Amino acid sequence: MLERIRNNKLKIVLVSLLILFLVAIRAFEEELFYDPFLDYFKGDYLRISVPEYNGFKLFLGISFRYFLNAIFSLAIIYFLFSDLKFTKFTSILYFIFYLILITAFFLMLHFSGNENNFILFYIRRFLIQPLFLLLFIPAFFYQKQNK
Template sequence: MLKKMRNNKLKIVLVLFLVLLLAIVRAYEDELFYDPFLSYYRGDYLSLPFPEFDGFQLFLGLTFRYFLNTIISLGIIQILFSDLKGTKFAAILYFLLYWILIGALFLVLHFFDKGNNFILFYIRRFLIQPLFLLLFVPAFFYQKQNK
């Protein structure tokens, strides 16, 4: 095990660097992205109406953040598994999931009442956090083990 780690020092350092980048994106989310729901969900959101928001700016902010997280996550997947075909597959999944989630988010915002705070919360969570990375890494690992 230690011998393998020594042989893969560069991979380990690169993955740790990319994870650090994900943490920086999270740490500076208020400064980097337009998202009035960040402060909304920090408060007592169950009793509050949705905050005022600019739909176009929200779309751009969420898109920028999602694709920033996606690029970093795809880098981690490529470094861990060294499988370009698998990384391309993950990129396609990220792209398709983005359109499903962004569509669902705006449907909830415009056509549902405030009682759907949790639905909006979880859709946003998948858009703004690299949660798919947490799903894809074990899946790719399992796939690699069973080849």
């Protein structure tokens, strides 16, 4: 086990650095991205109406954040598994999930009332947090173990 760690020092350092980048995105979210829903979802969002927002800026901010998280997540997957197939497959999934989630997010904003704010919260959560990484790593680890 120690021998494996010694042989993979660079991988460990790179993955740790990429994880720090993901943490930095979260830590500086208010300064880096336009998202009036940050404060909204910290409050009692089930009872109050959706805040005023600029749709185009919101789209750009959420998209930029999603793709930053996706790039760092793809790099983590590549360095963890050293398998270009996993990385390509994951990048396709990230793109498909983006299209589905961003469409659902804006449809919910425009055509849904306050009763669906809970769903809006979770759609947005998948767009702005690297949650897919937490799903992909165990799945690929299991896949690699069973090969």
